[in-house]
Amino acid sequence: MNKLKKNIVFSLLGHDRDMRINTATQLGRIISIFKHPEFPVWAFHVIYPSSSPEIDMKDLVNNVLVGISKISPETRVESHVVDFETPWDFKEVYARLYGICEKFKFNLETYDYYFHITLGTHVQQICIYLLSESRRFPGKLLQTYGLSPHRKNEHPGYVILDFHNLPISIKEYSTPEKPDNTTILKSGFVSVNTAYNNIIENLREVTENSREPILLLGETGTGKSVVARKIHEVKNNIFRLSGNFVEINCATVSKDLAIATLFGYKKGDYSGASHEQIGLLQQADEGMLFLDEIGELTLEVQAMLLNAIETKRFKVFGIHEEITIDFQLVCGTNRNLMREVHGGRFRDDLLSRINFWNFTLPPLRHRLDDLPNLVNFFIDEWSRENNNRVISFENDARKMWLAFATAPEALWIRNLRELNHSVKRMCYYSRSNNDMITRAIVDKEIRELQRAWSTGLAKKRGGLIPPVLIPHLHKADTLALEEVMRICRHGGSLSDAGRILFSVSSNPNAKNYSDLARKFLDHCTRKVPGCRFTFKHGKGLILRHDASLPNVE
Numbered sequence: 369m370n371k372l373k374k375n376i377v378f379s380l381l382g383h384d385r386d387m388r389i390n391t392a393t394q395l396g397r398i399i400s401i402f403k404h405p406e407f408p409v410w411a412f413h414v415i416y417p418s419s420s421p422e423i424d425m426k427d428l429v430n431n432v433l434v435g436i437s438k439i440s441p442e443t444r445v446e447s448h449v450v451d452f453e454t455p456w457d458f459k460e461v462y463a464r465l466y467g468i469c470e471k472f473k474f475n476l477e478t479y480d481y482y483f484h485i486t487l488g489t490h491v492q493q494i495c496i497y498l499l500s501e502s503r504r505f506p507g508k509l510l511q512t513y514g515l516s517p518h519r520k521n522e523h524p525g526y527v528i529l530d531f532h533n534l535p536i537s538i539k540e541y542s543t544p545e546k547p548d549n550t551t552i553l554k555s556g557f558v559s560v561n562t563a564y565n566n567i568i569e570n571l572r573e574v575t576e577n578s579r580e581p582i583l584l585l586g587e588t589g590t591g592k593s594v595v596a597r598k599i600h601e602v603k604n605n606i607f608r609l610s611g612n613f614v615e616i617n618c619a620t621v622s623k624d625l626a627i628a629t630l631f632g633y634k635k636g637d638y639s640g641a642s643h644e645q646i647g648l649l650q651q652a653d654e655g656m657l658f659l660d661e662i663g664e665l666t667l668e669v670q671a672m673l674l675n676a677i678e679t680k681r682f683k684v685f686g687i688h689e690e691i692t693i694d695f696q697l698v699c700g701t702n703r704n705l706m707r708e709v710h711g712g713r714f715r716d717d718l719l720s721r722i723n724f725w726n727f728t729l730p731p732l733r734h735r736l737d738d739l740p741n742l743v744n745f746f747i748d749e750w751s752r753e754n755n756n757r758v759i760s761f762e763n764d765a766r767k768m769w770l771a772f773a774t775a776p777e778a779l780w781i782r783n784l785r786e787l788n789h790s791v792k793r794m795c796y797y798s799r800s801n802n803d804m805i806t807r808a809i810v811d812k813e814i815r816e817l818q819r820a821w822s823t824g825l826a827k828k829r830g831g832l833i834p835p836v837l838i839p840h841l842h843k844a845d846t847l848a849l850e851e852v853m854r855i856c857r858h859g860g861s862l863s864d865a866g867r868i869l870f871s872v873s874s875n876p877n878a879k880n881y882s883d884l885a886r887k888f889l890d891h892c893t894r895k896v897p898g899c900r901f902t903f904k905h906g907k908g909l910i911l912r913h914d915a916s917l918p919n920v921e
Contacts, residue, residue, distance in 0.1 A: 374410035377401060377510060379484035380492060381416040381432065382425050394423075397486050398432050400512045402440040404526060410479070411444040412436060415468065417451045455489045462495045469505045470760050473802060481507025482528065503758065549576060549602045555594060557745050561735040567727055571595070574725050575602045581677075581697040581722045586729035589783035592700035595729065596658040599698060603656065609696060611655020614648050619664040626669045631676075632684045647684070649676055652695040662722070663703035663714060674718045697722065732780040732787060733858060739773055742784070746791040759795050761805045769794075769810045776868055779821045779854070790817060832857070834911045840895040849892050852885060857908035862886060 379398060402409055414432065419425055429447065436443055448468065454460055474481065483496050483505055499505040509529040547556065550572050559565050574582065582599065584592040593615065600613040621629055632647030648657060659665075665673065676682040677697060681690045699722045708714035732739075743766075747759050761769075772778060773787075780786055790813055797809045832853040833846065841849065852865040866881030869888070889901040889909070901909045 373478060373480045375408060375482065376411045376413070376479050376507075377409050377482045377484055378413045378415065378505075380488040381414050382420050382423050382428060394428065394487055395431050395435065397512050398484075399435045399439060401484065401510070401526070402436055402443065407526065409440060409443045411446065413446045413448060415448045415450050418449050452492075456491045458491055458495065461489075461491050462498065465492070465495050465499060466504060469499055470804065474506050476506060481505070482510040483507060484512065485509045485529075486512050503756075549605070552602050552605075553595065553598045555598060557738075558741055559735070559738050560741065561730075561738045564730055564735050564738065567729070571599075571727050572602070575599050576606060576608075578725065579608070579696055580724035581699065583723050583726040584698065584700040584729060585726060586700075586702060587731050587783055588702050589785035590729040590731055591784050592729060593658065593660055596656075596660075596698045596700065600656040600658075600696070603696060609655050611653055611695065612651065613656050613658065614652040614695075615658035615660060616648055617660045619661040623666045623669060626665060627672065630669070630673065631682055634684060634687060649682065649693050649695070650691055653693045654695065656696040656698060658698045658700065660700040661702070662699040663701045663705055663708055667713075667715060670715045670718050674715065674721060677721055731858075732783040733778075736774045739787075740770060742787060743770070743791055746788050747795060749788075750792045750795045754795075757799075757803060759798050759803050759805065762807060765805055765807045765810045768807055769805075769813070772810075772814050778817075781821065786817075836896055836899065837892060837911070841892060845892055848888065852888070853909050856903060862903055 379401070381394060381398065398414075401407075401412075414429070416425060416429060433445060436445055450464055450468065452461060452464060483500060485493050485496055488496070496505070497509065500507065500509055511527045511529065513525055513527075550568060553568050553572055553575070559568075571582075584595060586592055596615065597613060600609065603609040616629060618626065628645070628647075630647050630649055632645050632650060634644045659673075672682070676693065680694055681692045683690050705714050705719050705723075709716045709719055751757055751759060773780075793816070794805045794809050794813050797812065798805045801809065832850055833841070837849075838846070848869060852869065855865040855868065856862065861882070862885040863882040866883075866885035866888075870881060870884045893899040893901065893911070900912050902912050903909055
């Protein structure tokens with residue numbers, strides 16, 4: 369107990385349905401709090417229902433106030449009327465007590481807080497304990513007791529329980545178990561998405577049992593670099609690797625710099641080389657090398673890399689001795705490397721070498737069922753980065769944001785990375801609002817995302833609409849065609865696109881939406897001779913040109 373701080377006590381009153389404590393007993397246990405000079409109570413917050421079928425609440429509350437004023441007139445008393453429909457229902461009780469804690473402005477520099485746990489139903493007592501343990505209630509538990517032949521005490525007493533500073537005799541010491549490898553690969557995230565869980569489970573088997581190259585596929589922001597780091601962590605834990613995790617984003621370096629970065633250089637090799645530099649391949653020896661966006665490497669660098677991977681040795685320019693290497697290779701890309709091979713931009717032999725195992729990380733739009741848990745995950749991550757600051761959503765605000773985030777209009781172009789940034793922006797906004805994410809904050813973030821998606825969409829996609837059509841389209845047609853092409857490119861069918869554009873809620877199954885979508889596409893190409901859209905699964909809409917085709921007016 370810090371004598372420099374003032375004590376504030378919270379207590380339930382009148383909730384006794386599964387304990388059958390009568391009015392006199394409740395009054396006595398409340399009043400006993402104030403009979404200890406060494407524990408002065410500066411403020412007392414009493415939580416009670418507006419009415420009770422078993423107790424005259426008005427009379428009980430009045431007696432408590434009178435009793436406190438007689439024993440401790442300096443104590444400030446604040447009352448809170450909270451009606452529990454079912455005081456033994458965990459969900460309701462926890463939510464209501466949680467709400468009290470969230471609304472209260474705690475000042476830990478000036479006050480010490482206590483929650484009187486002697487009164488209340490068993491469920492309420494358990495919920496108070498959980499709120500204290502999780503620091504939602506940032507204080508200690510207070511238990512009072514009266515005269516008892518079992519205790520052989522001469523005076524009423526009390527016990528203060530600080531969950532975060534318990535002696536070993538109360539809180540049994542135990543060594544925390546290490547997370548399993550599947551949990552590590554998920555970064556501790558609990559997913560409910562079946563497809564994602566299956567991918568990670570298969571990746572775990574490969575990580576534990578194989579040293580062959582792994583190729584991680586997926587769009588930008590799906591977490592390839594994070595998973596690569598976790599692969600190294602798992603292999604390191606099971607003593608399959610002893611070296612470091614070394615990574616490079618191949619899109620960030622030019623051809624000459626890529627060669628120098630990967631293979632190293634000696635002093636004077638090129639302008640600016642003022643010292644000898646060990647290459648990443650050598651740095652990764654006995655460890656793991658992650659080549660992110662490997663599809664960005666030039667053909668010359670690809671050839672040098674292939675030779676080093678196959679022979680497990682290479683030479684630094686100007687040095688005669690060969691350097692021997694042995695590492696776990698993991699590569700990542702958001703490109704279709706087979707298409708790059710067909711286009712002459714990627715070596716087929718290198719693809720064959722790095723594609724022993726491959727895993728495609730799903731985009732966020734394919735795992736929207738994980739979105740609620742992902743929000744909590746990123747809030748917790750932000751909290752750890754900001755001195756364990758506790759951030760909460762208003763109930764309506766959370767529903768509002770999740771409804772927007774899972775709607776068809778939510779693009780999530782940059783996937784998990786964009787979601788992470790969105791959640792953390794709201795966390796920063798909440799700091800000016802008692803660490804609470806409100807509807808106003810959610811509304812601001814929704815407008816921010818909509819603006820980013822509308823202004824950056826064309827640049828991000830490289831322009832989905834073929835340039836030949838743009839001069840012939842009205843703005844309304846442009847927006848609709850952009851949406852149809854997005855839906856088809858991201859796994860949707862023409863029927864899906866037509867349903868989103870033309871459905872009427874009162875009669876959703878009345879039309880042939882595929883036919884409506886085709887007619888709309890014909891409408892968009894009618895002024896360009898010979899142009900027609902065709903749909904291919906996995907590729908979306910492709911504009912074909914055949915001069916022999918007539919215009920459709």
